[in-house]
Amino acid sequence: MKVSTSQPFQIVYSLLEHEYLGYLFESYVVQRNNKDQLTLQHQTVSAKNAPEFADGLDEIDFELVALTDQIQQDAVIKEFWPKKTTPADFFLKIYDPEKGDKALQDVIFRYVQERMGQILERLHGKYVFIMGKDGEPTWREMQLAPEPASVLFHFRRNEDNTHYFPTIQYQNQKLDFQYKNAVIVCEQPAWLLLDNVLYHFRNDVDGKKIKPFLNKKFIVIPRQVEESYFQRFVAPLVESFDVHARGFDIRSERYVARPQLTFSDAPTATVVEEVRPAARRALAETGGSAVATAAVSDHIHFDLSFRYGDHTVHNGYDKRVCVKLEKKEDNYIFHRLVRNLDREQEIIRELADRALEVRNGRAVLEKATAFRWLHHHADELARMGFTVQQGSTSGKDYFIGAVSVEVGITEANDWFDVRGTVRFGEFEIPFIKLRSYILQRRHEFRLPNGQIAIIPEEWFTQYLELFAFAEEQAHTLTLRKHHLALVSDLQNGSLATVVMSRKLEKLRGFETVEDQPMPRGFRGELRPYQKAGYNWLHFVKDYHFGGCLADDMGLGKTIQTLALLLQRKESGEAGGAASLLAMPTSLVYNWLSEAQKFTPDLRILTYTGTYRDKNVEQFADYDVVLTSYGIVRLDAELLKTYKFDYVILDESQAIKNPSSTTSQAVRGLHSRHRLILTGTPVENSTMDLWSQMSFINPGLLGTQTFFRKEFLKPIEKGKDEGRTRKLHALIKPFILRRHKAQVARELPDKIEHLSYCPMTEEQQHCYEETKSYYRNKILQNIEEHGTASTQFMLLQGLTKLRQIANHPRMADEEYEHESGKLREVVRMIKSVVSEGHKVLVFSQFVKHLDIVRASLDERQIDYAYLDGNTRERHKVVNRFQEDEKLRVFLISLKAGGVGLNLTAADYVFILDPWWNPAVEAQAVDRAHRIGQQKTVFTYKFITKNTVEEKILALQNKKIQLVTDLITTDEAIIKSLTKEDIEELLG
Structure with missing residues (x-):
């Protein structure tokens, strides 16, 4: 029956009893007649239609309507049961006396009671009724008592039992509620309906404490269960309510609060959580319970409590009064302890100031942190009056006394001796005993008396590298001298006392490297930064360290190294022993060419090829042995038998994989000194660095496993700046790295290099066959007809041979093998890109660029590309100039010789040099120009x-021929004599 909003109406709240959900309220609007009386015309109100009646509702009414909506049976079913069902099916299933879901019933009960409590506290001043059995919402009006009532609980103990009953007082008058048809409308907190009046109570009385007495005078507690009953039921009553007792004592007592901190292993914790609606529905579906269990391990629990007289009160207890039950012979005493909550809060703040956050009387810390906290604050806790003790339930007996460590490091002949003592209270333990604990991050150390000492967490950071890098010999620890930086760190951090020689002290404080004289036989002159590099190579050698010369490509690592080797020869320091230079095969000829140019006095043996003389005795006749990594792998056992002066690895990233056969082979070589050369010490992973540094200075970065765990993972996955700085500090003395930008002032504007590339065996076979064919044909034609008639055939033959020199696939699509030049080009592109530079790659042949493109695609190296068919050249150029990540530009010589401005690049690769240097110069000028x-x-x-x-x-x-402005191949071919042609095809 609709209620008209144009006529007077009244919102009312009607109490009804639901078979399963208990007492509920519903909201109604009731029409008033012309005498302003409520009529039988009424309508339910919900959040959906409440705005229609807004003129007759206030803010509290809207809150009440929302709350009554939430406890209607359809809303409850929707909240706790996601599947479609009928109310009958839902309630019969969940509330079945035998098979019902007790856990879900409890959750629904709390849900309804919470909202009933919120409704009742808002009903003052509202129209409240009891609903009639016919559904009439205004059957009987109720009033809300304006003041709270109070409950007094009575206990009468006699010889046989104890009687227990409550009395209720309202406005200083006893309220007679027993046998009066009173009902508890809401249990939590209690609301009592008596004679059409709703009463609420002080101290949030639980309705369950009153409900049993609505139709009962008292409860009898038999003697045999009274102690348990007193403890579980009476004591909590005494804490929160007024209790009148006869036959036992209740004493109110006040004491000074004395703090007590109890620590123990954290047990598995059972946590009862407030279950959210979605979780409730899931629980309802599965029949699960609302109790969640969370396991906590390797932690320490701190429990804060306070001693009041002889009694201990846990700080997590939330009552202002705490009751302790004492039984004396046949009498009971309830000690009603009035807590000093201000003092307790002050103590909690003091602990928080010392980084122990106590919540609900408990703090949980990771075990090592917990004991570090205890050691650090022991004196302050004593001053604050704390008692610190171990819990009786703790699984282990922990030591909590004073902990200290003393470490001494002394220089010996070629190493450092490390000795130390750790003190746990009265026990002195040799420092070396902690090695496995620190390396394995095991915190618990068993003392001779059986107690467990917790190794301070900071020791795992402070002494981790020391134990990882030290070697154990006859129950002592030794460190190699290349760990001087680590020793200095320990001394500077007051973590060790250090004794060392003046020479090492000088090294530790050095600021400049001493200048060294150049060898007399060196042809040419080193630039200032190259001379500094030469001096640095002497510096690491003088201290018997291995070094890594890591200059950018093109800065002259080769000639700095050759100058050092020549000095070794001239000074006699090499002692007649040869030095071994291992490198990629493609670099052997470059080294040979540079040595002939700058250090012609060095006797060089090229130890390569299938027919090499496998005899180490021949090395005595040479100063330097040039070989490839492949040969070192093949001849590893043989080369191990010779002790070289230096073993030097060029492009040392070849050993970046420590488990590769190349890495294992070079590690097995014997020498006085070790040196590596690379423009890219780290290509893919920090592990690249470990492998190379461990070659030049074994043990410098610990074992591979240690390095992976303590440096690689924190740096690469965790972006840990602290570990990155630590790693840099360890390797810094042994790496000299100069970027091109750093030495720019010392460089001319343009530097040209020749890079010699050996052919692969298959490529050489293909080349020789083609050369023989054209040589015979051309020379025969010259004999018969002269040079003029052979020009086309010569150009054709030379073009074919140039193509094979680049890659035989350019001349024969069926060719499936590799090319020596392509290997070297790709290697150097990778090097330039990894150093952060940009490179222009020019070729006269588009086919050659296609082959390079395929190789870059394989390696997922991005590039720009331009040939005669490229449209919108300016867009390609702009992208290369502006995109920092795009570092390679492949360009055909014909298309890229003019009209391009590519100043973003600082490297230019000419893949197939030809007669006319002007064409090459134009290509170089794409990069080397104004800007x-x-x-x-x-x-x-x-x-x-x-x-x-x-x-x-x-x-x-x-030289005159190639400096003239010759613009065509034909012009060059015409100028060649028979001798020139024989030389070309020789």
Whole structure:
């Protein structure tokens, strides 16, 4: 029956009893008649239609409507049962006396009671009724008592039993509620309906404490259960309510609060959580309970309590009064302890100021942190009056006395001796005994008396590297001298007392490297930064350290190293022993060429090829042995038998994988000194660094497992800046790294290099076959018809040979093998890119660029590309100039020779040099032009023992020819004599 909003109406709240949910309220609007009386015309109100009646509702009414909505049976079912069901099915299933879900019943009960309590406290001043059996919402009106009532609980103890009953007082008058048809409308907190009046109570009385007495005078407690009953039921009553007792004592007592901290192993914790609606529904579906269990391990629980007289009160207890029951012979005494909550809160704040956060009387810390906290604050806790003790339930007997460590490091002949003592109270333990504990991060150390001492957490940081890098010999620890930086850190941090020689002290404080004289036989001059590098190589050698020269590509690592080796020869320091230089095969000829140019006095043995003389005795006749990593792998056992002066690895990232056969082979070599050369010490992973540094200074970074755990993972996965700084500090003395930008002032604007590339065996076979064919054909034609008639055939033959020198696949699509030049080009592109530079890669042949493109695609190296068919060239150029991540630009010589401004690049690779240097110069000028602020390095890739090398030789012999403004191949071919052609095809 609709209620008209145009006529007077009244919102009312009607109490009804639900079979399963207990007492509930519903909201109604009731029409008033012309005498302002409530009529029988009424309508339910919910949040949906309440706005229609807004004129007759206030803010509290809207809150009440929302709350009554939440406890209607349909709303309850929807909240706790996601599946479609009928009210009958839901209640019969959940509330079945035998098979019902007790846990869910409890959750629903709390849900309804919480909202009933909120409704009742808002009903003052509202129209409240009891609903009639016919559903009439205004059947009988109720009033709300304006003041709270109070409950007094009575206990009468006699010889046989104890009688227990409550009395209720309202406005200083006893309220007669027993046998009066009174009902408890809400249990938590209690609301009592008596004679159409709703009463509420002081101290939030639980309705369950009153309900049994609505129709009963008292409860009898038999003697045999009274002690348990007193403890579980009476004591909590005495804490919160007024209790009148006869036959036993209740004493109110006040004491000074004395703090007590009890620690123990954290047990598995059972946590009862407030279950959210979605979780409730899931629990309802599965029939699960609302109790969640959370396991806590390897932690320490601190329980804060206070001693009041002889009684202990846990701080987590939330009552202002705490009752302790004492039984004396046949009498009971309830000690009603009035707590000093201000003092307790002051203590909690004091603990918080000392980084122990106590919540609900408990704090939980990770075990090592907990004991560090105890050791650090022991004196302060005593001053604050704390008693600190171990809990009786703790699984272990922990030591909590004073802990200290003393470490001494003394320089010996070629190492440091490490000795120390750790003190746990009265026990002195040799420092070395802690080694396995620190390395394995085990915190618990068993003392001779059986107690468990917890190793302070900071020791795992302070002494981790010391134990990881030290070697154990005859119950003592030793450190190699290249760990001087670590020793200095320990001394500077007051973690060790150090005694060392003046020489090492001088090294520790050095600021500049001493200048060394250049060898007399060195041809040429080192630039200032190269001379500094040469001096540095002496510096690491003088202290018997291994070194890593990590200059950018093109800065002259080769000639700095050759100068050092020549000095070793001239000074006699090499002692007649040869030095071994291992490198990628493609670099052997470059080293040989540079040695012939700058250090011709060095006797060089090229120990390569299938037919090499496998005899280490021959090394005595040479100063330097050049070989490849492949040969070192093959001849590892043989090379181990010779002690070299130096073993030097060029492009040492070749040993970045410590488990590779190459790494294992070079580690097995014997020498006085070790040196590595690389522009990219780290290519893919921090592990690259471990492998190379462990070659030059074994043990410097600990074992591979240790390094992976303590450096690689924290740095690469955790981005740990602290570990990164630590790693840099360890390796810094042994790496000299100069970027091109750092030495720019010392460099000319443009530097040219020749990079010699050996052919692979299959490539050489292909080249020789083609060369023989054209040589015979051309020379025969010259004999018969002269040079003029052979020009086309010569150009055709030379082009074919140039293509094979680049990659035989350019001349024969069926060729499936590798090319020596492609290997070297890709290696150097990777090097330049990893150093953060940009490179222009020019080739006269688009086919050659296609092959390079395929190799870069394989390695997932991004590049820009431009040839004669490229449209919108400016967009490609702008992208390369502006995109920092795009570092490679492949360009055909014909398309890229003019009209491009590519100053973002500072390296230029010419893949196939040809007669006319003007064309190459134009290509280089794409990078080396106005706006370029960096030195430009140009590399020409020459395949060894091919027409490319012969063309270079002819250029040098006929310098005038190649400096003239010759613009066509035909013009060059015409100028060649028979001798020139024989030289080219020789």
